[in-house]
Amino acid sequence: MRAMNSEPLSVLLVEDDEQAAAVLESLFAGAGLPIVWRRKGCVAAALKEAREDAPSVVFLSLQLKEADAARILDQWFSSAPDAPVVCLTTPTTLNALPHAFARGATGYLPAGCRDADLARHVLHGAVIARAARQTELRQSLKTLFSISSHAIFVIDPESGKILAANPYARTLYGYLPEELARMSFDELAVESVEAGPVRPKHGRPKKPFRARHTTKSGLVLDVEVTPIMAELPEGPRTVVLVRDLTEERQREEEIQFLQEFNSLILDSLPFAITVKAENHRVTYQNRVSIATFGFLVGKIFSLGLEASESEADGPGRTTARTADLDWKGAPFSVTLLTIRDVRTGESILIELAQDVSSQRRIQNELIQAQRMEAVGNLAGGIAHDFNNLLSGILGYANLIQAVGEENEQVAQYAQIIEETCIRASELTQQLLQFARRKTGGTEVFDLNTIIRYAAKLLRASGKKEIPLAQKLSAKKILVRGEPAQVQQMVVNLGLNTFESMNEGQITIGTHAAASEAGSELAGKGIPEGPWAVIEIHDTGRVIDQESLAALFDAYSPQKVGGGPVGLGLSVAHAIIRAHQGRVLVESDPKRGNVVRIYLPQILEAIEEDTPEPEDLPRGNETVLVVDDEEVIRNLMLTSLSRFGYRVLVATGAEEGLRLYSLFKNDINLIMLDIGLPGMDGTKVYQLIRAINPQARVIFFTGSDSPKGMKMLAKDERVDWIAKPISLKRLTQKMRQALDADATTKNSKSGAEKK
Known part of the structure; x- marks a missing residue:
């Protein structure tokens, strides 16, 4: 804005609101216009001031406390001096503007306006109106030309020819003065919202309108045109103020872009957003809101969460309330934001709603999983304790067999006890596998054995x-994987099948199959190669094709035989994928439902378990037994002493370490429970090795895959035996360890002699 070079404008402000007056004065001060302000709080005092010292412009508030707008206007214009009047309006006094213009007002400005361009524009209009009433109009126009940041043209009202243009107009449009003198104002226009030339009535400004003008260089401008008819010494002329709206249009485009961008962001959010007025009338919905609740714009809508009267009681303040509510049977988490609009003082309600049905299902499944984990831990603990009891029963049964060989009936009874213990041991081992949370290593195993174990649990x-x-297949079907996981997969599928049926039969089978190029299996997506197949067939109700496609998804609405299911089948599917397997499901009204699991088959044979010896090996070495279970200690002391061994027993880790420190030169073998309380067996073993690096240990464990044994697996001086302890198997391992130690000592002795 170019600084004003002429004398400052004298402005009389008729306003009894000091704050409104201060806002107006600061608005023009920020615009850089040289103005001398005089303010009066009532019409009478202002009229007296105006008669004594005529102002350049009068700003007249239409909301004075002394009278209503109509009386204020009548009082002023009935005896006002010849000075242009700009009305200061509020929303409640806008209806008085027609009366104001009819009485002679030159313009109006909204109270609290912060648009400096608009304020300057209104002031310029008032100055022109004043200049048109004075003989010094030409000089006033020159002053206005020099201070204006808008283009100003003086045109002939009859021909429309441009008679003069201020420097800013020449700069904006790029024409020289002589070029403009040969043009009409209409030639600048590309298009206008109003037809015909600019023809305001005498002494009255025509309503501003928007148009598109072109510059000399061809640049198209968006402008606002305000024509005013003025009486100049040369005759009536039309003075046209042109305001460049290019930057304003760019701001509008930016605002529109931001609105579209924000709308895109809001539509991409996974929860419903509903914006409402204070009376809950909907003004905006995002995509999820429309999909969830239907199109509600213009309608009254509420999920039932109300803002309290004390919320958002300050301008711009935001408060939030959150609650879980039901909407048509579905659970929703609802947050209601309340914002106080600084412009209107009304509350804006923003309702955020998210369907939490899936989260509820996940939470319920997590609770169920935690319960199952607790049951698994309990089962593992029971199985561990039960193995200790079985160790005593099995061990003493072995002892009865060893000492009662002459009594055939006693030996037969002992054999029955032994077989019963072995079956009980298999069940507890399955409990331990089912309770195990971490996966173990893979191994080659017979699928038929796993199916038999799974069938017992089912x-x-x-x-x-x-x-x-x-x-089951008559031949062994070998696969590589983790037996416990494969067993869990079969149990999950079997339990889901059981739960879906009220009658009928389930059959679990195994067989081998081969997929070749062009075969039926290859056509079903089974890769070429040999496969071990688990087949679960039930005669329950059939499953439709749509449900079959999503059967193994988490939270699928179907069980194998129809009915709701949680994570069971999805976990089974994950185990199948982890073993590089495939699954096919068929459902037929006549045959029922068939689930076939294909696992890669191992064709090479696996080593058979070494048969236990008929006779219990004997010895005369010294062994140290460390176990916190009394039944185990007593069994080892009784049985091993009978077979010729010298036995030391310890009830825990500290006592075991103390005995080994005292008799380390005499002890040939340590038998150590890996699950000792306070200090586990692996830690005790490390302390023993610190005393004697050549010490040999056999660990007692409650599992066929003992925790902590991986780190000791490569130590040739370590072995282990699972509970319940078979004396036959134990004495065999003892002799292997002791004889290996003796062989090592003899080899060293022979080497020293040489």
Whole structure:
């Protein structure tokens, strides 16, 4: 804005609101206009001031406390001096403007206006109106030309020819004065919202309108045109103020872009956003809100969460309330934001709603998983304690067999006890595998054995009224993987099948299959190669094709035999994928449902377990037994002493370390419980090795895959035996360890003699 070079404008402000007056004065001060302000709080005092010293412009508030707008206007214009009047309006006094213009007002400005361009524009209009009433109009126009930041043209009202243009107009449009003198104002226009030339009535400004003008260089400008008819010494002329709206249009485009961008962001959010007025009438919805609740714009809508009267009681303040509510049977988490609009003082309500049905299902499944984990831990603990009891029973049964060989009937009874213990041991081992949380290493195993174990668990857990049959391959079917996981997969599938049936039968079978190029299996997506197949067949109700496609998804709405299911089948599917397997499901009204799991088959044979010896090996070495279970200690002391060994027993880690420190030169072998309380067996072993690096240890464990044994697996001086302890197997391992130690000592002795 170019600084004003002429004398400052004298402005009389008729306003009884000091704050409104200060806002107006600061607005023009920020615009850099040289103005001398005089303010009066009532019309009478202002009229007296105006008669004594005529102002350049009068700003007249239409909301004075002394009278209403109509009386204020009548009082002023009935005896006002010849000075242009700009009305200061509020929303409640806008309806008085027609009366104001009819009485002679030159313009109006909204109270609290902060638009400096608009304020300057209104002031310029008032100055022109004043100049048109004075003989010094030409000089006033020159002054206005020099201070204006808008283009000003003086045109002939009859021909429309441009008679003069201020420097800013020449700069904006790029024409020289002589070029403009040959043009009409209409030639600048590309298009206008109003037809015909600019023809305001005498002494009255025509309503501003928007148009598009072109510059000399061809640049198209968005402008606002305000024509005013003025009486100059040369005759009537039309003075046209042109305001460049290019930057304003760019701001509008930026605002529109931001609105579209924000709308895109809001539509991409996964929860419903509904914006409402204070009376809950909807003004905006994002995509999720429309999809969830329907199109509600213009309608009254509420999920039931209300803002309290004390919330958002300050301008711009935001408060929030959150609650869980139901909407048509579905659970929603709802947050209601309340914002106080600084312009209107009304509250804006923003309702954020998210359907939490899936989260509820996940939470319920997590609780169920935690319960199952607790049951698994309990089962593991029970199995561990039960193994200790079985160790005593099995060990003493072995002892009875060893000492009662002459009594055939006693030996037969002992054999029955031993077989019963072995079956009980298999069940506890399955409990331990089922309770294990971390995966172990892979191994080659017979699929038929796993199916037999799984069938025992299913018979114990499934519905008794639903028969469970097995149809296993006559030959071993070998696969590589983790037996416990494969067993869990079969149990999950079996339990889901049981739960979906009220009648019928389930059959679990195994067989081998081969997929070749062009074969039926290859056509079903089974890669070429040999496969071990687990087949679970039930005669429950059939599953439709749509449900079959999503059967193994988490929270699928179907069980194998129809009915709701949680994570069971998805976990089973994850185990199948982890073993590089495939699964096919068929459902037929006549045959029922068939689930076939394909696991890669191992064709090479695995080593058979070494048969236990008929006779219990004997010895005369000294062994140290460290176990916190009394039944185990007593069994070892009784049985091993009978077989010729010298036995030391310790009830815990500290006592075991103390005995070994005292008798380390005499002790040939340590038998150590890996699950000792306070200090586990692996830690005790490390302390023993610190005393004697050549010490040999056999660990007692409650599992066939003992925790902590991986770190000791490569130590040739370590072995282990799972509980319940078979004396036959134990004495065999003892002799292997002791004889290996003796062989090592003899080899060293022979080497020293040489």
